[in-house]
Amino acid sequence: MRIAIIGGLAAGPAAAAEAKRRAPDAEVVLFEEGPNISVGTCEMPYLIGGVIDPSVDLVVVSPAEMERTRGVEVRIRHRVTALDPARGRLTVEALDFGSTREEAFDRFVLATGARARRLGVDGEEAAGVFTVRDLVDTEQIRRWLDTEDVRHVVVAGGGYIGLEMAEAMRERGLRATILDPKGRVLGGAVACEASDLMDRAVRGAGVLVRPERATEVLTDDRGRVRAVRTDRGEIVGCQMLIVSVGVEPRAELAEAAGLRLGDMGGVTVDDEMRTSHRHVWACGDLVQIPRAPDGRRVLWPLATTARRTARVAARNVAKPGSDRFRPFAGAVAVRAFGVEVGSVGLSMQRAKGAGLDAFATDIRHVSRTKAFPGASPIDVRLVVERRTGRILGGQVVGAEGAALRANVLVPLVIRGSTVRELAEDLDLVYNPPVAPAVDPLKVAASRALRSL
Numbered sequence: 001m002r003i004a005i006i007g008g009l010a011a012g013p014a015a016a017a018e019a020k021r022r023a024p025d026a027e028v029v030l031f032e033e034g035p036n037i038s039v040g041t042c043e044m045p046y047l048i049g050g051v052i053d054p055s056v057d058l059v060v061v062s063p064a065e066m067e068r069t070r071g072v073e074v075r076i077r078h079r080v081t082a083l084d085p086a087r088g089r090l091t092v093e094a095l096d097f098g099s100t101r102e103e104a105f106d107r108f109v110l111a112t113g114a115r116a117r118r119l120g121v122d123g124e125e126a127a128g129v130f131t132v133r134d135l136v137d138t139e140q141i142r143r144w145l146d147t148e149d150v151r152h153v154v155v156a157g158g159g160y161i162g163l164e165m166a167e168a169m170r171e172r173g174l175r176a177t178i179l180d181p182k183g184r185v186l187g188g189a190v191a192c193e194a195s196d197l198m199d200r201a202v203r204g205a206g207v208l209v210r211p212e213r214a215t216e217v218l219t220d221d222r223g224r225v226r227a228v229r230t231d232r233g234e235i236v237g238c239q240m241l242i243v244s245v246g247v248e249p250r251a252e253l254a255e256a257a258g259l260r261l262g263d264m265g266g267v268t269v270d271d272e273m274r275t276s277h278r279h280v281w282a283c284g285d286l287v288q289i290p291r292a293p294d295g296r297r298v299l300w301p302l303a304t305t306a307r308r309t310a311r312v313a314a315r316n317v318a319k320p321g322s323d324r325f326r327p328f329a330g331a332v333a334v335r336a337f338g339v340e341v342g343s344v345g346l347s348m349q350r351a352k353g354a355g356l357d358a359f360a361t362d363i364r365h366v367s368r369t370k371a372f373p374g375a376s377p378i379d380v381r382l383v384v385e386r387r388t389g390r391i392l393g394g395q396v397v398g399a400e401g402a403a404l405r406a407n408v409l410v411p412l413v414i415r416g417s418t419v420r421e422l423a424e425d426l427d428l429v430y431n432p433p434v435a436p437a438v439d440p441l442k443v444a445a446s447r448a449l450r451s452l
């Protein structure tokens with residue numbers, strides 16, 4: 001059996017290695033159009049900011065290592081330009097040789113991921129305008145920072161990557177401004193709806209968050225960004241613009257191959273990660289997967305789900321019917337400017353969007369017992385279904401112990417546990433330097449229970 005894996009960043013290598021483990025006799029070939037496979041993308045903002053030493057290699061597994069230790073044949077700088085599942089054929093372009101040829105395979109795994117969204121405004125092609133998606137972007141950003149006279153950086157988008165990049169710029173001693181129409185940070189995957197702790201930390205670090213959208217990029221006579229015009233007609237001078245306004249699935253190959261796409265533009269897969277063609281599976285940022293609270297199939301572009309979908313896809317490629325994807329809780333965190341946010345499941349906004357009758361309970365408590373030095377405020381929001389008391393999601397925000405505390409909500413959201421169970425049946429740790437006698441999560445659950 002010949003198995004082709006298309007895309008080599010996070011989901012692709014995980015799928016390739018697992019397919020080879022499960023089907024040792026199969027020939028597994030991994031195609032990646034870029035120069036690297038298996039890159040720790042999540043670390044990139046810290047490499048740019050200098051928190052991670054520039055000498056650290058973010059490549060987790062090199063192509064040679066992948067071949068030697070996993071038995072997977074790797075072809076970097078090879079772009080798959082067409083997939084014909086009915087004939088079992090791929091068309092592959094070898095980018096370094098300018099040659100194209102067809103190859104035969106029995107089964108396919110699509111892991112083509114997502115691309116950074118652009119603003120779609122005039123001037124966006126100017127030098128000094130970047131998205132942050134891969135190591136090539138990272139190297140270009142670092143080169144720009146090292147060679148140009150950059151003093152002020154505008155970051156379009158206040159999501160978690162925008163926030164990490166603003167922090168990276170401050171780490172480098174530069175001024176940073178975030179443009180986000182909401183005038184707040186973290187309105188996306190990492191939800192931070194009720195707490196102002198992160199906003200205060202961002203402001204305290206000298207980062208301005210303007211409730212504006214970039215409408216045009218202005219350039220100097222050498223074609224370099226010199227300012228951004230906003231929808232309020234303001235001109236914000238800068239020597240670098242980072243566009244961080246979300247991602248969109250790279251589904252062109254799948255679409256051209258006639259595979260079914262979902263309502264969000266991702267590839268439709270069943271619980272075995274099989275697409276609408278029986279010999280093609282898909283995984284990672286490319287696919288729409290079911291979220292636990294309401295079963296809706298959505299895009300959830302994170303490394304955690306990318307790896308899990310990859311494993312499921314690979315097991316079923318090796319032996320159809322051997323594994324099933326179980327709905328995800330949506331656990332995600334960010335730490336910036338000394339504050340961390342962990343969010344799990346549905347935000348209030350998403351719950352409303354899903355048509356669920358939900359309410360939110362917000363509390364402020366402490367991270368350790370009050371008497372213990374170093375205790376700091378911790379905010380919890382629980383999103384609860386009114387009729388059943390089921391926990392649909394939650395957000396935990398604070399200077400310490402917030403993100404990992406949010407992990408407690410993962411099994412609760414997946415299993416549909418209620419606020420009564422969290423308030424009354426679960427003992428969470430208590431130890432003065434670690435957590436107060438009644439954990440903030442339990443305080444929030446008790447409050448929600450009273451509201452019910």
Ligand SMILES: Cc1cc2nc3c(=O)[nH]c(=O)nc-3n(C[C@H](O)[C@H](O)[C@H](O)COP(=O)(O)OP(=O)(O)OC[C@H]3O[C@@H](n4cnc5c(N)ncnc54)[C@H](O)[C@@H]3O)c2cc1C
Binds near residue numbers: 009112134161
């Ligand atoms: C700055 C940053 C920080 C992040 N931080 C976190 C975090 O803290 N936690 C977390 O869980 N997630 C994080 N993520 C998200 C995570 O990196 C992605 O979810 C993950 O990379 C998705 O993996 P993927 O393999 O599905 O897709 P991608 O990473 O998009 O990889 C797809 C690969 O396929 C290749 N490809 C596409 N089309 C073709 C083709 N036709 N032929 C050959 N190759 C092709 C592409 O070149 C690419 O290398 C972060 C992402 C970024 C950018």
